[in-house]
Structure formats: structure tokens, C-alpha cells
Amino acid sequence: MKELDVFRYLKKYRRMIVAVSVLAGIVFYMIAQFYIQQYTAVTVIEYTGANAAEGESPDNTPLDPSEIYGTNLISQAMQKLGIEYTESTIDDIRMNIQAEPIITDEDLQIQQSKLENGEKDYEFIPTRFTVSFNCGVGNGKEYPRKILNQILQEYVLYYGKVHVNTSQAANPVSDISTKGYDYLEMAEVMDDTLDEITEHLEKKAEWNGDFRSSRTGRSFQDLKNEFEFIRDVEVRQLLSEILEGKVTKNRDLLLDKYKNRNSELGISNDAVSFEVDKIRGIISSYENAMDEFSATADINRGNNEDADEGTLRNYVLPNVYDDWNRKNEDDNWEPVDRTAEYDQLMMKYIEDRTLYEENIIDKDYNNYVLEVFADAPSSAAQKVQKDILGKIERLAEKINALQSVYYETNDEYNEYLGGKNIAVLSSVRVTERFPIMIFTVLIIVIFGALGCAGAALFGRVEDFIEYYAFTNKVDGLPNRAKCDQFINARSHRPIPENFACIVFKIANLQAENARIGREAGDRMIKDFAEILTSVFAPSEQMFVGNNGAGQYLIFAESLNQEQVHAATLQVGTVLEEKAHERGYHIELQSGSSNAGSEQCYFIRELLSTAMRRVR
């Protein structure tokens, strides 16, 4: 059997090992790159509002970064990016977004030392969060960046709108002329609306005087001035024209409405005055009760310190600090209202009394309108009505146009507030989640190593099979089965021009066996096989075998007639020397044929020709 030589196996299977390793690498790379690889877009945000360190948004609600992947925001982002539900669903995106707090070692050390120093309630509240989004590579590298950016854009807008700038003036003027109101009512609605808008804008201008929209070019002060001008000049002009001209669609209906308003105000005032009386009663009783506590305290003072202390408890608001220990349903601490009961009573009293007085004043205004329209015609002339309606419509259009500018400005303001309260600390970075190239190289190396080991194992197993099934035990050459296998493999295709077939036969083997013994005969055969393989070195180009019938077959891929002749002579010469040395005699017969010379391109025919020539 052949010796164990790993390099021989490696050499034999090297192409296969390399091919399989590279193929495995390519297959892995393709699968990993297109089905396993993920892109990760990541950024860092920080809540920077005044209450952020206490874990609160500007509207005092707890900071909640999970709002980032709220269904509404994802849906809006998808709409903006034009992502269809067939491409990706809301949950596909939501499940792949993470908002994780950033807690550094320094933060933990501070928390630890605070707790150790007795601040039992101390809890570190993170304000920095990493926000990341993972997705496959199918949609390209830009996709995760676009998604994360758009979601954050929506979140910033949402945060500004919901947690900072929570109010926006309404506009009931938009369809005023279609509602069947009388002209005076329409003008009053416009006047009231503009009152509310200017009041609202005045506050916004106070809070953020520096803000100016890039899209509309307006500041809140500009808008307030414009609304105010329309109200003071145009709406008030319209109102005076309606009152002066006593313009009405239906006088009786209008008068009934104002009479009814007066009745409502009267009813409201009856109820309010009843409540005012009762509150006065409560206040009086409360004062009396507190007087008595005070008297008790005065008597006890100086006589008994304990009693004094007990009385003093009545002077201070009870359980001030215990009251702080109150949690809301979200498990967050919240301060309690500390307004003294007495003050609350007084406030309620003021509220009711003010309402009562205002109702009386409103009633006066209604009476003024009733007085003006008392002697009006039941319905104004059509031309007058048409003129007034035209003016109302033009004015409503003007207010609506300005309102649109205000809404646009406010939207940008929400984005601005969001940007002010949520700082971006790091640009969105898009990275590949897995280092596929490194894994691919590893796969190639692993497959290469496994291939080498497999080649050694397989090669050795092949050696065993070769030895036991295809080797002649006496001379160590391929046996008849191997020769048949070789011939069969070549029998179906033409052989090349220089293909040569040589047949050797030891003619006196039986006689020599009888003469010098079987063992010496075997020795002779071995010597012959050695000489044969040294002259015709077996390789992929050269096959040397024993066909079991005392014939030795040599098939050479590339040997011409002269080379065959020379090799045959060399075998004969070397064999003769060996025989002389060993003391036996070999009678060697040989025959050869060459495909080109014989014009025979099939192995079986060539072999037959060579066999026929053996002598």
C-alpha cells in the first residue's frame, strides 16, 4: 500500500478544495449580503427642555421616548416617504426601532454615591437616548437613513405640537356665510374670533419674540398686528354699518335671539347669585371656626406648652410634606394644590361675582342691539343685504387667507420648538450590522481547512480501497480490475495522437518458479515491477498495470514510437542487469502500438494491436 503522504492528497484534491472553498465563500457572501445583512441607522438625541432633567416634558408630562415609534408617527413618516403597505408595514418599522437610554459609568457612580449619602429617593433620569433602526439591505443603504430621519422629523414636530406649543387659535370664520346666521351675528363671530386670535398671538409673541418663519416670513407679532388691523378697521366698520343701516335678514328672528340671550343671562345670574350667597355663608362660618381655634390658642399660651403646640398645628397647613408623597396613576410624583381652603373659597366667590357682573353688562349690550333693531324693517332691502353679504364674504376670505399663513407659521414653530427641546447630538450614521466580508474570508479559510482534512482522510481511504481492491499483492501494481476500469473509462472517446500502449510479458515465469522456487519467483516479479515503474513512472499521464494474465499494460498519454522503443530497450537492459545480479533469468516479451502511427484512436483496438505484437 502507498505510504501516508498528506501532500499527495492535497495535491490531488487541491483544485477541488480551492473551488469548493471559493464557491462556499461566494454562496455565503451572496446569501449573507442579500438575506442576512442588515443596515443600522443610529443617532443620539437629548431632551433639553427646562424640566428634562426631572424627566418631564415642557407640559409636565413624563418624557416618553417610546413616542418616537408610535403608530401615528410611523404612519405619517411612511406617507411622507411614499412607502406602500406592500413594501413595508407600520409594525415592520416599529419593531425595528429602538430608543435606548444612555447611562454612562459616571452616571452610575453619581447615583451610587448619592444613595450611599442617604438620598434614598435619588433616581438617575436619562435625557440622552440612542435611536436606531435596523432593516434589510433590499432597499439600499439610503432607506434606513431616510426612515429614521423622517420618523425623527415627525417626532420633533409632534413633540413641539403636543408637549410644548399646545394651543392653536381656532377659525370658525371659514364658512361663516353658509351657516344661516344673521349679518350682525356673522360680524360678531368674526369680531370674537379675531379677539381670540390676537390675544393668543400676543402671548406667543411675548414667549418667542425672536421666532420668524422661513416659509411665511412672518413673526407672531406681525400676524397679531395684521389680525388686529382687520378687526379694528374692517370688522368694526362692518359692524357699525350693520347697526347703522339696521341690516337684517329677519328682524323678528334676530330680536328673538337677543331676547333669548337676555333670558339665559338672567337665569344664569339667578343661579350665580344663589351660589354667591352660599359661599359667603361658608366663608363666614370658616372665619368663625378659625377665630375659635385662635381663642383656644391664646388661652393656652403660657400655661401648657404641649397644648400650645397642639393648637399651633391648626395655624399651619397640615401634612405639608406628607402630601408630597402622592403618586399619580403613572407612578410619578406630583405636587399637590396647596391653596388654603379659605383662599379657594374666596376665589370661587370672586369667580361667581365677576360672572354675575359680566352677565349684567352683556345684558346691557343685548339691550342696545334690541333697541337699535326695534324700529328696523322686518327685512333689509335685497341690494343692501347683497352688499353686506359681499363685504362679509370678502372679509372672511381675507381672514381665512391670513389664518392659513398663521397655521403655516405655527407648523414651522412646532418644528422649531421640537428642535429646541430635542437636540441632535450625532448625525444619523448608517453602518452594516454584520462584517460580511470578514465572515466570508473566514468561511473560505474554514472550508479550505476542512477540505484539506477531508482530502487527507478521503485520500487515505482511497489508498486502502486501491490497495485491497485494485492492487496486485505480488508486484504492487494496479490489478486487472483497475486495468479494466482504466480501459473502460477511455473506451468511449478517442485517444490522442501520441497515445501509446505497451504490453510486457514474462514468458518464462512458470519455468523460473519451478527452477528457483516461488519466493524467488515473486522477487523476480517485484524487481520487474520496480524497473517498469521506474522507467514508466505512473502519473496522470502514465498508467502501469498488471492484467492478471501475466501481461503488464502501460498506457502513456504522450509517447511517440521512438520514445516507446527507447523505453522498451531501457527496460530490457536494466532488467538484464538486475537478473544477472540476482541470479535468475527473465525472458521478456513486449509489444507496442502508437495511436498516431497506427491511425487507431480507440484504446481497445490499440491494446489488441499491442498484444498481437508481443514476442
Next chain:
Amino acid sequence: MKSKLQISELKNGLGKLPKKRKIAIAGLAFFLICFAGRLLTELWTPSMLMAFNYEEAAKGQNPNGTRFNESDILSDEILEKVIKRGDLKISVEKLSELLTLSTPLDSQKLDVSKESDLKISTEYWIHCSPRVSLYRTNPKTVLNVLVDVYRESFTQNYAENDSILDVSFDNLEGMEYLDIKDYLEMQAARIRDYLPGNSNEGSSYREEGSEETFASLYEKIQNYIDVELERYGAFVLEKGLSSNKDTYQSRMQYVNHILETSRKKDMAAHDVRIEAIDSYNAFMTRFVLIPTYDEEQEFYMSGTKVGVDYFADEATEFLESATETVEKMKRNTYASAQIGKNNPSGQNHEQADQQIESLKTELLNLANQSRELCDTYIEEKRDGYMQVSFTSPSVEGIAISSLLRTILFVAAIGGLALLNPFYRERDKKI
């Protein structure tokens, strides 16, 4: 046939060459192919660097303080405009696939525990695939159009907007003389209020060849309001000028009625609070002293605010509001009375009209001066908001990278050449 022969001759020629020379020739060929390939590719498809150079860019914000979104550069909206302007025969989806955006930070892994790792990129690389050439255009043209479109969109949505300086007098038609004064005042105030934003940052800024600064313009506009408009108002009141006396007086009457209602409400609210303060039992405020710290962190006993404090504050506010209302009413009454008692001549109307024209011209002039100053200031300060440049291929860089590849290539084929004799030797031994 001839070429086949030449190739076979070349093969034969190479076959005869010694191994070292063969490897050297293969290496040189490999180097030249790599070098030329990279150079031509980069010349054909240069990358574009978009650098945002305004102050807020480093905070991840747009110039107007909103969040900066770099994905907007390649948004569908922008790409649609690019296709339209460049007359490209390609769909938005396809163009989107061919354009990529990256930042220098993309290649760095983010370590959130390191403060130094938290960076905001102000530069973005935009690359257009050479495959865009299949659509009868080339990468550089597409990138150029993209920059133009994005710059316009960026300026429109996020940059300083001075449209407030566009003064319009269309509404003045048929307006009352006194209302014209208010309208012009409103317009002047808009221009004036636009300036301080710039004034705070660059109070000393002065346009080259001009004496005007933001502060001087601010003063001019204020003078326009305080002096010129005031003078016009005085003239109108003195002469009792009105486009329609009856309508104006009627309006003033109605406005005063509304103001009177408002005044009464304010006074009622004020009176109710005074009533509450009067009835507030002084005894109830005796025990509200608490230990606390003052603004200088000194310990002292503080009286907490009690109801009466709030009621007094509110009463004062209502009183102030009522006082303002009374003042407005008085002005309205005066204006109405002046217009009612005088009978202005046609000459007075002409004089007023001339004054209005002069005021309009003056205001336009102020608006133009403001715009000119603001524009040059913003141009200098913002420097176009972004700088764009195209990469020119670095010959040295490409040569070095090609050389490295060639070394690997030569090492591989050299290794094979070295191992061959070893295998042959083994074959012989076997």
C-alpha cells in the same frame, strides 16, 4: 485568422520568457488595468461634497432652528424637480436608486459612552452611479441640477425670509385717512421688527460703501413712525379729514360702545376683587410665615403669598386694562369730534394725499434700504448656506491603491510559481 496567429505567437513568446519576467509583465499589466479603470471611473462619476457652512449646521439644525434632515437632499420631491428641470428620461424611483448619500461618520462606529464620538456631520458626499448614463445623461449633470434644486428648496424652507419687507399699498384704496396712518405704522413696525434679529448679532455691521447700520436704520424707521406719521396724523385730526365722515363717526361710536362694554367688565372684575380684599379676614393671614432662602441664599422668614396678594394683583391688572380702554375711547371721541366739527377744503384733501404719497415713498425707501443691508449681511454671514465641490481623482491615491492590489496579485502568482517546482520534485520522488 491573422489575429489568432498573433495571439498564438504572443503566447509562444511569453512561454519562452523566464518566470520572473513573466510575473513582472503580468504585474505591470494588472497595475495598468487597475489604475486606468479607477481613473476613468472617477473622471466619469465624480462624487459631490455638499458642505453646510452656516452656524446652526453644527447643531444639526437648519438656519431657522428646525431639525436638519439630510435625507431631504434625495427626497422624492427634490428628485421630481431634478427630473423636470434636467429633462431627464428617468423615473423618480430609478434616479433614487442611482444616487447615494453618505457622511464621513458612516465609516465610524458610534460609541455613545464617549463624548468625543458624538459628532454632527456638516458634510455630505453624494454619488451618482455611472449607470445614469443609460438614461442619456451623465452623473455630473445630474448632480449639478440636484444642487440647484436643493439649494432653492433649502432657501425657501429654512433660510432667512425677508418677504416681510415687501411693502404693499394695495389696501390703502378707499381707506380712511386715520386708518391709513395706522396701516403705514403697522407696515413700518414690521420692517423695524425684522431688523433687531440681525441687529443683535451684527450691530456694527455696515455694508461696504454705505454708512447704514442696522441700528441707524432702526432709528430711521422709528423716526418715521414717531415723527412723520405723527405729523400726518396731527394734520388729519386738525383738519378733520375723512373719506366718509358719517361712516367714520358711526364706526367710532360703535367701537366706543364695545370699548365701554370692555371697560365696564374690567371695572366690575376690579371692584369684585376689591370687595374680596375688603372682606378678607386679616386674622387668616397671621400664620403663614415659613422659613426659606432669599435670592441671595440668605435664610429668612418669608410670608407666603395669600389670596389677597393675588386678588390685589388681578385688580391692578384689570384697572390698567380699563385705563387703557378709557384712553382709547377718549382718542376715538376726540377723532370723531374733530371730523364732525370741521369741514375740510379740497386743498386739505390734496395736501393729505400728497403727504400719503410722500410717506409711501419714504416707507418704500426704508424697506429697500433694509432689504439691501439684510441681504448683504446674510450673504456674508451665511455664505450661500452651503458650499459644493466635485472630487477630482487623486492620481497618487489611485496609484497607491492600484499598487497595493498589484502587490497582492504578484504575491499570489509568485507563490504559485514558487510552489510548482516543489510539487514537481515531490512527483519525481513518488
